[in-house]
Amino acid sequence: MFEPEDPLKPRDAVFDEPWHAQVLAIADTMVQAGTFSASDWAGALGAALKAAEARGDDDTAETYYLCATEALEGLVARNTQISGEALAERKAAWARAYLATPHGKPVDLEAGKQ
Amino acid sequence: MATFDSEKAAAIHRHLHSHLPSDPALRVKALESLVVERGLIAPETIDAWVEAYSEHIGPKRGARVVARAWLDDAFRARLLDNAASAIEEFGFQGNATGHLIAVENTDTTHNMVVCTLCSCYPFSLLGISPSWYRSAEYRARAVREPRKVLAEFGVELGDDIAVRVWDSTAELRYLVVPQRPAGTDGWDEDALAAIVTRNAMIGTERVLLAGAT
Numbered sequence: 001m002f003e004p005e006d007p008l009k010p011r012d013a014v015f016d017e018p019w020h021a022q023v024l025a026i027a028d029t030m031v032q033a034g035t036f037s038a039s040d041w042a043g044a045l046g047a048a049l050k051a052a053e054a055r056g057d058d059d060t061a062e063t064y065y066l067c068a069t070e071a072l073e074g075l076v077a078r079n080t081q082i083s084g085e086a087l088a089e090r091k092a093a094w095a096r097a098y099l100a101t102p103h104g105k106p107v108d109l110e111a112g113k114q
Numbered sequence: 115m116a117t118f119d120s121e122k123a124a125a126i127h128r129h130l131h132s133h134l135p136s137d138p139a140l141r142v143k144a145l146e147s148l149v150v151e152r153g154l155i156a157p158e159t160i161d162a163w164v165e166a167y168s169e170h171i172g173p174k175r176g177a178r179v180v181a182r183a184w185l186d187d188a189f190r191a192r193l194l195d196n197a198a199s200a201i202e203e204f205g206f207q208g209n210a211t212g213h214l215i216a217v218e219n220t221d222t223t224h225n226m227v228v229c230t231l232c233s234c235y236p237f238s239l240l241g242i243s244p245s246w247y248r249s250a251e252y253r254a255r256a257v258r259e260p261r262k263v264l265a266e267f268g269v270e271l272g273d274d275i276a277v278r279v280w281d282s283t284a285e286l287r288y289l290v291v292p293q294r295p296a297g298t299d300g301w302d303e304d305a306l307a308a309i310v311t312r313n314a315m316i317g318t319e320r321v322l323l324a325g326a327t
Contacts, residue, residue: 006169006170007174008170008171008172008174008175008178009169009170009172009174010168010169010171010172010173010174010241010242011172011173011174013168014167014168014172014241014242015164015167015168015242017136017139018139018164019135019136019138019139019142019143021163021164021167021168022142022143022146022160022164023142023145024163024167024242025159025160025163025164025167026142026145026146026149026155026160028163028209028210029155029159029160029163030149030154030155031209032209033154033155035154037284038209038210038284038285039283039284039285041284042229042231042232042234042283042284043231043284045231045232045233046231046232049232049250052250053250059249059250059251060245060249061245061248064233064245064248064249065138066138069138069141069142069145072145073141073145076145076148076149080149080152080154081152082148082149082152086148087141087144087145087148088144090144090147090148091140091141091143091144093144094135094140094143094144094147095134095140098133098134098135099134103133109147
């Protein structure tokens with residue numbers, strides 16, 4: 001199907017990596033859902049950025065999105081029933097699932113669960 | 115040798131599975147799958163958000179608002195009085211623009227926006243902020259030495275022009291309304307919107323040019 005180009009489409013590519021977009025999407029959606037407030041998000045992100053600066057991390061988009069991920073993990077652990085341990089275990093399960101899946105096949109989380 | 119073979123096998127294994135996402139990508143995948151599983155976010159919401167901000171919501175929204183303010187004095191007055199309400203006429207409101215303030219450049223004033231804490235930005239109106247806006251360098255220097263930062267962006271301001279730097283917060287975000295350039299008499303809203311840049315609406319560009327599209 002052809003369709004006319006959206007006249008309001010951003011001119012440049014907005015995100016370098018899918019996870020950059022996803023971390024902001026999850027954070028903004030959780031703010032809208034009221035899981036935590038916009039001020040909570042700004043505070044957590046600001047603290048993570050300040051810590052990165054203090055460590056001397058590169059002043060790059062990658063550092064920004066790593067800080068956003070760290071901030072979101074902290075807010076999720078503090079404001080939901082999902083603990084930091086559960087996040088770490090789920091991450092490991094995804095890694096195992098990817099390793100257990102031949103290239104080109106859809107990755108099923110079940111394959112990584114222990 | 116067993117050691118050699120197992121190392122080789124591991125290398126082949128890594129190669130075959132080089133589609134393993136990066137560490138932060140896996141962290142975000144863990145977040146996403148758990149918040150969806152616990153019913154905190156509907157699964158389609160994240161994809162819809164990413165598509166909206168990649169494909170549809172960007173600075174051209176803000177440009178339309180600025181163009182209308184140039185053409186319609188009554189709208190301009192509404193925008194300067196209550197920007198959050200004025201942009202509802204376009205359907206551009208969102209949770210990042212609940213407390214939006216429009217600040218207007220004049221012959222004697224230049225406005226510039228920063229978020230010194232993190233990256234607060236009216237993204238439902240301007241899209242995702244540029245990388246430099248979120249950098250530690252811009253966040254620190256925009257307040258400390260705004261004229262120098264502006265000069266690096268190519269904006270040279272005379273002493274007769276005052277600079278106002280607005281520090282955004284989670285609750286308060288800003289839109290700079292640049293001055294309408296000469297040579298645009300008789301232009302319609304579409305033509306005017308096409309010359310309004312993102313940086314002009316953040317305040318790191320001052321003089322827009324007719325025919326710059």
